[in-house]
Amino acid sequence: MSKLVYIFARIGIWLLAIMPFWLLYKISDLLYLLVYKVVGYRKRVVRMNMRNSFPEMDNKELKAIERKFYHYICDYMLESLKMILMSKEELFRRMKFTNTELYLEMLEKHGGIIVMMPHYANFEWAVGIGSFMKEGDIPMQVYKPIQNKYIDELFKHNRSRFGGYNVPKHDAIREVIKARRAGKKLVLGLVADQSPNVHSLNYWTTFLNQDTSFMDGGERIARMMDFPVFYCELKKEKRGYCEAIFELMVESPKETATGEITEMFARKVEQTIIREPGYWFWSHKRWKHKRQNNQ
Structure with missing residues (x-):
């Protein structure tokens, strides 16, 4: 049955x-009416997250962000599906990559870099980073496998169309070491602002006015390999157009204190969201874990 659903889904996506x-x-405008006005997809979660993040805002301001978010999430879903047939030329026309010179310089100098980004704007289009790297260099993308194997294969196909190499999150360190031993240069990309699982609540900070745990896998790999760490600042210029700006956070991670890189990332993400809050994934249950007294 799931295979049949997958086949029909592929036809619809195509x-x-x-x-x-x-x-x-x-179609996205119609989908917005369905998702927001009729179904009310995760509306309670969205409202709670926004209210706790911006306690200084009144209902009118929060409502404006809420509407913009639901418009954005509908655009995001369809723009992501559009990638299945999007050409490299079309992707680069709609997704502008900035400060790539420093990105490539650090990659050449250190043999690898870490790129951390949030669930913001159309982060899926950032898979185009492999298109301006040297042949033979590896753009790795850490991802969490989806339970449905057919949907999982669809997303992996989409994310590897422009040279990306998909790495399950639990295999990331092994794949990085394997590539370096083979003499390959690599970029490890992580969308690292989601809530960690209950066994990985290692780093806590205040984020958007709330006690928040962050994944620290990117920092741990960076410190182990001494790879420079970049923040990918995403800016939605207008509908269907986005900019990815590579900002160097740390060149020598081994010289940083434990938690320093993760804290820098948290502050960067917070600044991105505050600048234009409607383009972040407010529907995530970001604050589902609470800090225990011994943490």
């Missing part, structure tokens, strides 16, 4: 992927 962007956004 039909959406061949549509021009202007038509796709008309």
Whole structure:
């Protein structure tokens, strides 16, 4: 049954992927009415997250962010599906990559770099980073496998179309070491702002006015390999157009204190969200874990 659903889903995705962007956004506007006005997808979670993050805002301000978020999430879903047939030229026309010179310089100098980014704007389009790297260098993307194997294969295909190499999160360190032993240069990309699992609540900080745990895997790998760490600042310029700016946070991670890189990342993400809050994944249950007294 799941295979049959997958086949029909692939047909539907293909039909959406061949549509021009202007038509796709008309569909997105209708989807917004369904998801926000009719279904109310995770509306309670979204409202609680926003209210706790911006206690200084009144209901009118929060409502404006809420509407922008639901418009964004509908665009994001369809823009991500569009990637299945998007050409490299079209991707680079819509996703501008900035400060790539320093990115490539650090990669050449150190043999590897870490790129950390949030669930913000169209982060899926950032998979294009492999398109401007040297042939033979490896753009690795850490991901959490999806339970449905057919949907999982679809996402992995989408994320590897422009040279990306998908690495399950539990295999990341092993794959990094393996590549370096083979003499390969690599970029390890992590979308690292989601809530850690209950066994990985290693680093806590105040984030958006709340006690928050952050994943520290990116920092641990950076310190182990002494790879420079970049923050990928994502800016949504207008509908269907985004910019990814590579900001060097740390060149020599081994010289930093434990938790320093993760804290820097948390502050960068917070600044990104505050600048334009409507383009972050507010529907995530980001604050589902609470700090224990011994942490």
